[in-house]
Structures are given as C-alpha cells and as structure tokens.
Amino acid sequence: MQNNKEDLLSIESKQAVSSYFGAMTFDHKAMRARLPKEVFQSLQETIKAGREITEEIAGVVAHGMKEWAMDNGATHYTHWFQPMTGSTAEKHDAFLSIDRDGTAIERFSGEQLIQGEPDASSFPSGGMRTTFEARGYTAWDPSSPAFLMKGGSGLTLCIPTVFISYNGEALDAKTPLLRSMNAVSKSAVRLLEVLGVTGVKRVKTFAGIEQEYFLVDKKYSAERPDLVMCGRTLLGALPPKGQQLEDHYFGAIPDRVLEFMQEVEHELYLLGIPAKTRHNEVAPHQFEIAPVFEEANISVDHNLLVMEVMRKVADKKGFALLMMEKPFAGINGSGKHNNWSIGTDTGINLLDPGDTPEENIQFLVFLVSVLKGVYKRADVLRMSIASIGNDHRLGANEAPPAVVTAFLGELLERVLDAIESGKIDLKTEKQVLNLGLSQVPVVNKDYTDRNRTSPFAFTGNKFEFRAVGSSQAASVPNMVLNTLMAEALDDMADAMLAKISAGKDRDTAILETLREEITATKNIRYQGDNYSDALQKAAEERGLPNLKNTPQALRTLESKDVQAMFIKYGVLSHEEIDSRLNIRLERYVKGVDIEARTLQLMLKTLVIPDVSEYQGDISSSYNNLASAAAEIGLADKALKSQAKHLKTLAENLSLLIDLTEELDGVAEKLETLDGEFAKADYCADVLLPFMVKVREVADRLELMVDRSRWQLPTYSEMLFEH
Structure with missing residues (x-):
C-alpha cells in the first residue's frame, strides 16, 4: 500500500479527473473498501437519517479510517473545526501510542474519533465562559467526509467536527448551521404534508459558493504593511487605467495565474471538492473559482478548504492571495456569491419552476416562502454578512447595497401579479432565442434575466445571495437563510391549516394563503438597478432596513423578536446569541484599531519620510535654480511655476503631518470609550472616515513624488504586473 502515498502526492496531470477525484477523502468508495458491509450500510443510513452514531460503529469506522490514512502516509490526525474566528482550527495528535512494555503501536479508537478535547481557553466565547475555563470538546460530524490534508512533507487525517463548551454551548459556526438545517427540514416536511406531498422524510438545503479573490506578486505585498496586517490597502493612488475598459472580465487567463489555478483545482479534486469554473473577474488581477452544488454544510466545509488550498498554492507560486472584500480602493471588491436552494430526499428541487411555473403550486409556495422569510428578516440577513471589509464593498458599484431586496425576473413577476389579481389562467411556455444563423443552434431562454445588482436574486432554480463577503466563512449566512426559511414555512403552513380548520378545502386554503403572501411580500421585490439612487428612495418608501455599517447591522441581534426566532428553532440559545454579538463587535473594533495603527506606522515610517526627502531635493534644486536665474x-x-509646484508639495506634506498627529489622538480616544457598541460606533462614524481623510492627502502626494523615492509598491505595479 506504500505506493498509494506516492500516487496521492504526485498524480500525473494527464489522468482524467474522475480517476482520482476524492482520492484524499474517506468517502463512500474508501468506506466500502475498508469497512464491513453491515457497518458501512449502518453508517450510511445513520448519516442519511441524521441520527447519532453508536460507539460500537464508531470503533469499527475509526479502525478503517486509521488504516486508510496510514496506508496513504498519514502519521497524525486532527479534529478540524470552525471556531468563531471566521477560519478553521486544528490540533494534531499522533496515531503513535506506547504500550506498558514500551512497544510502539499506532492506535485510533472510536472514542478518539467521536470526541476530542482541544484547549478552548484562547478561542473567542463572547462571555459564555471565563478565560480560565479552558475545557472544550470537538465532536465528529459524520455527514462531512474526513480527508487527508497536505502540509510540510506529509499528510494529516482531518476529521470535520463541531466545537462545544464544557456546558454544551456552541463555540463554533458549524453547530448552528447543522441545527438550522434540521429546523428547515422539519418545517419543510410539515408544509409539504399540508400541500398533500407524502413520502418525504428529509428536506435538504444546498449551496454553491463562488469565491472571488485577488492575486498579487508576493514581492509587492511583503513591502506593504497594510496588506500584511490588514489584507487591504490603506493608501494608494489609482493608476490611469483601472477597470474602465472592462477588458479583464472573462479575458484570457495569464499563464502564471492559470498555472496557479490548475494546481489549486488538482488539489481540490483530490479532496473531493467539485471545482467547476475558473475565470478572470472584473478588476485587474481579480479572479473567481466556482464549485458544483452540494449540501450546505459540506459546501461550507469545502469553501473553507478552497480558501486554505489557495493560500498554500499562492504562497508556493510566489503570489499573495487577497481575500479581503475591498483590497483596493476605486476598483471592484470581492464577494462570495452564495447560491442557495432547497430540495427533498426524493430528489425534487423545491425551487425548480418546471416548464409551467404558473401551474406548479409547490414551487410557487416555496418561492413565496423565501420572499416571506427575506422580507420579514431582511435585517438579520444583512447582519449575517456584516464585516469591516464588506462595509467598504456593499453599495459600491460592483456590489449589492446594504438594502436587501429580492429579484425574480419579468416572467415570475407576471405570474405572481396574475395570482394576486385572481387571473390564474396565465399561460407561459419555454422560450428560445433564434439568431437566424444556420451554423448556430437555437438557444433556450431562461425564465429570468440576471440582475447582477440584486443582493438576493432568483437565478432559474435557486437564489443567489450576492452580498456575502469573500473573506468570511459562509456558515453564518447559510444558517440565517435556513432559519428564516424554517420560520416562513411554518407561517405558511399555519395559515393554510387555519383556513382548512375554518372549513375551506385544501386547494382553496393554499391558493388564498399564497395570494395573501404575494401581496404581503411585494415590497421586497425590486426589479430595477440596486446601485441607483432610486433603490435608496424605494427602500425608504417601503420601510426596508438600510443598515449601512456593521454596528448598525449587529444591533439586529439585540432584538427580542430575532432572538426568539433563533431560540424557537433550536439554532442558537440566548447565551449563544449574546456571545456572537460580543465576538463580532470585538472583532470589528479590534480590526479597525489594527488598521488605524497600521496607517499611523506607514505614514510615519514610509510616506512622510519619502515626501520629506523628495521635498528636500526639490527645494535644493529650486534654490540652485533661483540663484542662477539671472545668469x-x-x-x-x-x-514662479516651479515655486508653485514646491509650495503645493510643501503644503500637502504639512497637512499630512498635521493630520497624522491628529490621527494619533483620534485613534487613542477609542481606548477611552466604555462599551463595545460605543467603540464600534466611534470606529464607523469617526475613526474610519478620518482615516479616509488622511488617505486622500497621502494619495495626492504619491502622484507628486518621484517614483524612485516612494517606497510603497503602487497600484500600477500590484495590479498590472503578472
């Protein structure tokens, strides 16, 4: 079996992807080969039903998993989990054990598979426990396959787990996601039964998470303290060319970048991650990778692995991978478009309109349920994607605004309007586009065009939540989507059952409820340009929340009604909600504080010295010229023209020095404020705007200083040199 290690570490690129896809995962194929038939079947049935794994089965699985991992060269295992830091965590333990007689042997028990105990003292808990209360537990999530991760010169067996405290509170992002998936399944099955659909035991939510990112040559990023410390540029003048010509989008991928993408995809395929699409994005040096749909929890796990693999490969290839939502001012930022859908265990996509959506009552009920949930909980959805980086991106010309609206497209708008007005005889048919060219086939036309400005758009058989930030784990937005959907489905079922109890037949009750909710949710439907001022006006008229920054959005978690929703569906307890609010506020404040300190460092040690030195040269040159002018x-x-130039340079430098000194005081005041919301509001309303004010002067000076005297790599170099 030793050859397997070499095969996994160096597979020929000429092989078909299907021949090695998932080779580094303990998937169905590996389980079937390593586990007794009855154990394999029992494990699959248990996973499918969402039941707890018995210790007896876990022991057999652990042995098979260990043998598979060791045969492929692994010496250690880790419980891989998602603490509330926005990333992943792991503690490696060796399989090696020493018997009493001193004999070395590799062991891995069912108990070790099911449960681990990492030190939880340094992970954020948001006040759920004190620092000295260090015990925390990881628990195996068998629904997400274990995998082998390359690192150093070997492989480590990674076991996806949840992370809980000594008292059972969720200390991670995955536990609430799994709870929300159970909640929406229960509510959806109930509503389907009201609709007369039987035989469905479980309803699943799915996600396809597109990942946008920037690549910058590492030699440049290493010389930018802001990129190293903050992930985004705090200074930098725009180059003459940005994305005005729109020539980068879907353009030919540069060879060096393509080589990076190919290696990333190869590593992802080994991990069983179905990367499907790669392309240039709108901004220079911006790219995207998109996967095939998977169950939401697995999709989130895989997206975290995508980010980790890209970081490793980028470093190997001499790139810095930038995941921050707005790494460069003045050009497009990066999102993580979260394509979300819901389907049954019998294989039915509940958001598939079929050929005649006006006759597909099941589709219409679930479509309107989504609208109901998004309308009622738009503020919660906005909260789910609030962050420092996203505050810089949301509302810019490439991203959805802070206002959450939903886009359905012309045909579905007509269908809902017809039902609302009682004209249920509307007929639709599949449309085609005939270009009149004999060599070009007829093209099927979708029911809806794409609205790239909409934060929540229906795109054929799913919704695309476009406002998710590129750097964040997708666990929270998917957890929120599932929970608000569970609530909306229950509200729909309750309304229908109330009408049936009042004596109405089921079809009438369903249609009346549908018509009422179409009317009730009309305000969330917006078909126009979400980047325009018209949207801002419409939001005010319709009463839609417009939460422009993270502190405003996070206040949503203080709402008793919002807390009641999470508690009712068993997704988050009161303590877990408070902890998440505290953690996110703290991370926001600390993040802005780090940015302010980094800006101070750059101004004092790089920008001001560079400009001062250049000013000295210009002054000497001017004095020499003035002395020789008559001669x-x-x-x-x-x-006078040269004197004017020197004066402008000196005035801007003096202004920058004054603003830098003032920035010191503005930043220091943050430490004197009491309460995290007071600090967060100060960051959003005072500190960040002042940093922008300082930047404007520094960026003006960059355009006046000799390039050889300006130490910071420029936008032109970072964005246009491959």
Missing part, C-alpha cells in the same frame, strides 16, 4: 536668463514666470 541663465530664466524668466520670472518659469521660476
């Missing part, structure tokens, strides 16, 4: 016959006008 060389230089006109006063020419001398």
